Each structure stands twice: as C-alpha cells, then as structure tokens.
Amino acid sequence: xxxxxxPEVASAEPKGGPLPPIKTEARDLSFYxxxxxxxxxxxxxxxxxxxxxLIGPSGCGKxxxxxxxNRMHDLYPNNRYEGEIRLLPDDVNLLAKSVxxxxxxxxxxMVFQKPNPFPKTIYENVAYGLRxxxxxxxAMLDDKIEQALRAAAxxxxxxxxxxxxxxxxxxxxxxxxCIARALATDPELLLFDEPTSALDPIATASIEELMAGLKxxxxxxxxxxxxxxxxxxxxxxxYMYLGELMEFGETDQIFIKPKRKETExxxxxxxx
Amino acid sequence: xxxxxxLVRKYxxxxxxxxxxxxxxxxxxxxxxxxxxxxxxxxxxxxAQQAIDADKRVNDLExxxxxxxxxxxxxxxxxxxxxxxxxxxxxxxxxxxxxxxxASKIARAVKWLHxxxxxxxxxxIPDIRNSGEAAASMLRRALDxxxxxxxxxxxxxxxxxxxxxxxxxxxxxxxxxxxxxxxRTISAxxxxxxxxxxxxxxxxxxxxxxxxVIFISQGWDARHQSLEDVERAVARP
Numbered sequence: 001x002x003x004x005x006x007p008e009v010a011s012a013e014p015k016g017g018p019l020p021p022i023k024t025e026a027r028d029l030s031f032y033x034x035x036x037x038x039x040x041x042x043x044x045x046x047x048x049x050x051x052x053x054l055i056g057p058s059g060c061g062k063x064x065x066x067x068x069x070n071r072m073h074d075l076y077p078n079n080r081y082e083g084e085i086r087l088l089p090d091d092v093n094l095l096a097k098s099v100x101x102x103x104x105x106x107x108x109x110m111v112f113q114k115p116n117p118f119p120k121t122i123y124e125n126v127a128y129g130l131r132x133x134x135x136x137x138x139a140m141l142d143d144k145i146e147q148a149l150r151a152a153a154x155x156x157x158x159x160x161x162x163x164x165x166x167x168x169x170x171x172x173x174x175x176x177x178c179i180a181r182a183l184a185t186d187p188e189l190l191l192f193d194e195p196t197s198a199l200d201p202i203a204t205a206s207i208e209e210l211m212a213g214l215k216x217x218x219x220x221x222x223x224x225x226x227x228x229x230x231x232x233x234x235x236x237x238x239y240m241y242l243g244e245l246m247e248f249g250e251t252d253q254i255f256i257k258p259k260r261k262e263t264e265x266x267x268x269x270x271x272x
Numbered sequence: 273x274x275x276x277x278x279l280v281r282k283y284x285x286x287x288x289x290x291x292x293x294x295x296x297x298x299x300x301x302x303x304x305x306x307x308x309x310x311x312x313x314x315x316x317x318x319x320a321q322q323a324i325d326a327d328k329r330v331n332d333l334e335x336x337x338x339x340x341x342x343x344x345x346x347x348x349x350x351x352x353x354x355x356x357x358x359x360x361x362x363x364x365x366x367x368x369x370x371x372x373x374x375a376s377k378i379a380r381a382v383k384w385l386h387x388x389x390x391x392x393x394x395x396x397i398p399d400i401r402n403s404g405e406a407a408a409s410m411l412r413r414a415l416d417x418x419x420x421x422x423x424x425x426x427x428x429x430x431x432x433x434x435x436x437x438x439x440x441x442x443x444x445x446x447x448x449x450x451x452x453x454x455x456r457t458i459s460a461x462x463x464x465x466x467x468x469x470x471x472x473x474x475x476x477x478x479x480x481x482x483x484x485v486i487f488i489s490q491g492w493d494a495r496h497q498s499l500e501d502v503e504r505a506v507a508r509p
Contacts, residue, residue, distance in 0.1 A: 257356070268278065268352050
C-alpha cells in the first residue's frame with residue numbers, strides 16, 4: 001500500500017442540524033498482533049444512538065478495530081494497543097491498564113458472526129451476565145430477562161419455552177438470543193461482527209429491523225462484508241483498508257458521493 | 273471519478289451498452305428535431321411526416337433503456353458513480369423522449385399550417401428559425417456533454433437556456449402583432465405559437481440533460497440552483 005493522504009473524517013457533517021453527541025472515539029489508535037501492525041493511527045468518532053458500519057476488504061482491520069472496543073484482544077498474548085478509545089460521557093480510556101476488561105464488556109456488548117448461545121436454557125443464556133453482575137433475585141431476573149427478550153424481538157417466540165435448550169432455536173432466533181444476552185446488562189455500545197453472514201434473508205431482515213429499533217437505546221458499531229447491508233442499516237459508514245481509516249462519513253454520502261477514489265473503487269466493485 | 277473496470281466484467285458491458293443506447297437515442301432525437309425544423313422552414317410535408325414517424329423509434333428506445341436501468345439496479349445494486357450514472361440515465365431518457373414529443377408537435381403544426389395554406393409569411397419569422405437553431409445546438413451540446421461527462425460544457429448549456437426563453441417571448445410579441453394587424457392570421461399564428469413553445473421546451477429539456485450530466489459527474493444536484501452556483505460548482509476540481 002502506498003502512503004495515503006489523511007482520511008476523509010471531517011466529512012461527517014449531517015445534512016441538517018448539529019452532529020449527534022459522540023459516544024466513543026478512537027484517538028490515534030494503533031494495534032499490533034506481535035510485531036504486525038493491524039491498525040494504523042485511527043481517529044474516528046462513534047456517534048450516540050446511531051449505527052456506524054465498518055466496511056472494507058478482508059484483512060483491512062475492521063474486526064480488529066471492533067474488538068478493541070471491548071478489549072477482546074486482551075485474551076491473547078503479545079497483542080498491544082497504542083492510543084486511546086474514550087468512552088463518553090465519563091471520558092474513560094477503555095484501553096487503560098487500570099480499566100477492568102470484564103467491566104468494559106458489561107458496558108459494551110458483542111454479537112458474533114455465528115450465533116453462539118451457551119449450552120444452557122434460553123432463560124439462563126440471558127440471565128448469565130446478570131448473575132455475573134450479582135443479580136440473584138428471581139423476580140428481578142425474570143423482569144430483566146423479559147425486557148431483554150422483548151428488546152431483541154424474541155419474547156413472543158420464546159416466552160413459552162424459556163426452559164428449552166437455546167440450541168433448539170433456529171439460527172435467526174439464536175442470533176436474537178445472543179443479542180438479548182448482550183442487552184441484558186444494559187450496555188451503552190453494542191458491537192456486531194458480521195451478525196447476519198450465517199443467516200438466511202428473512203432472519204437477516206429481522207436482525208436489521210432489530211438494529212434499527214435498538215439504536216434508540218444503544219449505540220451500535222457493526223462490521224459487515226455486505227455493502228448493501230451497510231447502506232441499509234447504518235447512519236455512518238467507515239471504509240478501512242490495510243489497517244487505515246480511508247473515509248468516514250454519513251452513509252448516504254459514502255454510497256452516493258464518496259470523497260475518495262479508493263472508497264468509490266471499493267463500493268462500486270472496482271477494487272482490485 | 274472512476275477509472276478502473278469493475279471486477280465483474282459483465283457489469284462494465286451492461287453500463288457501456290446502456291450509455292451507448294442513450295447516445296443512440298440522443299442521435300435519433302437530434303435528427304428528429306432537425307427534420308421537424310426543416311419541415312417547418314420549408315413547409316415540407318414529407319419531412320414533417322418523417323419527424324412524426326421517428327417518434328415511435330424514440331419511444332421504443334426509451335422503454336428499452338428503462339428496462340436496462342431496472343435490470344442493472346436489480347442485478348448489481350449500483351453505488352456511488354455507478355448509481356448516479358444509472359439514475360441520471362433514467363432521467364436523461366425521459367427528457368430525450370419528451371424532446372421527441374416536442375419535435376412531433378412541431379411537425380404536426382407544419383401539417384396544420386399546410387392545411388390552412390397560410391404558412392408563407394409566418395414560417396419566415398427569423399426569431400423562430402433562430403431559436404430553433406439555438407435549441408438544436410443546445411441539444412447537440414448536451415448530448416456531447418453526456419458522452420464526455422463534461423460538467424463545464426453542461427454549465428454553458430444551462431446558461432444558454434436563458435437566451436432561448438428570451439427568444440420565445442420575442443416570437444410571442446411578433447405573433448401577437450401579426451394577429452392584431454391582420455386577424456385572418458390568428459389561426460395560423462396560434463399554430464406558430466405551438467411551434468415556438470415546442471422549441472422553447474426542447475431548450476428546457478436540453479438544459480435538464482445538462483443538469484443530469486453535472487449530477488452524474490460531480491454528485492451535485494444542479495436543479496433549481498442559480499446559474500452562479502452552478503458555475504461555481506463545476507469549477508471545483
């Protein structure tokens with residue numbers, strides 16, 4: 001990759017009205033797998049109660065970037081962060097050594113590519129994070145679990161089978177269960193890593209519909225290989241290439257008139 | 273903005289076919305306008321009929337390109353410059369089809385005038401001839417601007433439309449004078465008003481095509497903008 005000019009991040013002005021408040025922000029963020037630098041000095045805001053999509057070719061660092069937000073990289077040795085990810089409004093640096101990654105994951109939920117329910121009942125899947133937090137009252141657990149399942153649009157389908165094994169649900173239902181599990185601890189930010197790539201079009205549509213409703217409550221950052229999905233679900237889109245943020249802006253602007261040729265080439269299928 | 277080819281070669285072929293079909297339609301419409309104006313100028317019924325007959329081919333091409341637009345949207349989910357090209361093409365062909373309709377109107381007016389046997393003076397009003405030539409020139413240059421995706425050339429066409437509008441008002445004044453001087457010319461003069469109006473509309477449609485060219489090439493919507501803003505926008509790199 002030749003050296004590239006500064007990314008077009010300033011292009012994020014909304015068409016009307018002021019910018020939404022920032023929920024979290026990468027500042028001079030770099031990330032290394034051992035000696036390999038996977039992220040190069042990223043600066044990017046994630047706006048509150050908005051869906052931000054990360055797009056780019058395989059290996060561009062979008063999943064690596066996503067996983068920085070909940071310190072997933074801490075689980076493996078020789079991984080190293082540089083720079084900061086500030087979480088607002090308390091302005092805490094999520095990457096600081098003094099910040100407990102478990103606490104970070106309570107505030108920032110994650111949904112993976114393939115549904116990964118625990119080998120437990122539907123009820124216990126959603127209750128898990130709450131129990132970790134020390135909640136043990138049956139009445140309160142019941143209440144929170146219903147809220148989370150309703151928010152994940154799974155309550156009507158699951159309310160009569162809460163004690164069934166989660167594996168008995170369909171793929172789309174399992175993914176919504178994972179979303180309910182993530183929502184149960186009232187996260188401020190939800191990370192989606194290719195959340196529908198293992199789902200059929202109907203289940204995909206239900207997850208996308210869910211994301212549109214969820215952003216009223218949480219801020220969403222989603223990695224997707226499907227550019228049409230990014231265009232459908234997101235308010236803001238970031239295009240990454242070889243660990244660099246190439247362009248960030250409102251989704252309409254990125255998909256109708258991107259500022260950089262590299263972005264245009266990628267989203268129009270000219271990327272070689 | 274785009275330089276490279278798509279990874280999917282067929283997509284390039286589809287866009288190129290669509291673009292060349294628009295230019296083919298543009299060529300037909302240009303010729304139809306030229307024929308209709310010649311028919312008016314020379315009171316030639318054969319040319320008038322040719323202009324009327326050409327409209328069917330123009331209409332068929334519009335439907336054909338429209339189908340291509342739908343096909344490409346469904347198959348390729350176009351974005352960015354491709355999306356602007358495809359939505360722009362859908363609008364350009366609508367304008368071109370309407371130019372064809374205006375050419376047919378001119379040709380039909382030629383026939384009415386012939387039936388009234390009263391064209392000897394009216395078809396020699398210089399301002400009708402001049403505005404016809406100006407509108408035809410605008411159309412030709414709008415199609416050139418589309419072929420080259422040249423926003424600066426498109427901006428000059430938008431500017432020229434003001435001149436066509438002025439000429440239309442001048443023609444109206446002349447025709448009103450004819451009618452007041454000699455009421456026997458009223459019927460034929462009204463037919464000539466239709467011709468002048470059709471010419472003015474051809475200028476409007478050429479201007480629309482020019483605006484679409486600016487949107488396709490620059491992603492900036494030039495419709496309903498002041499000429500100063502248009503000139504400023506196309507001056508940007």
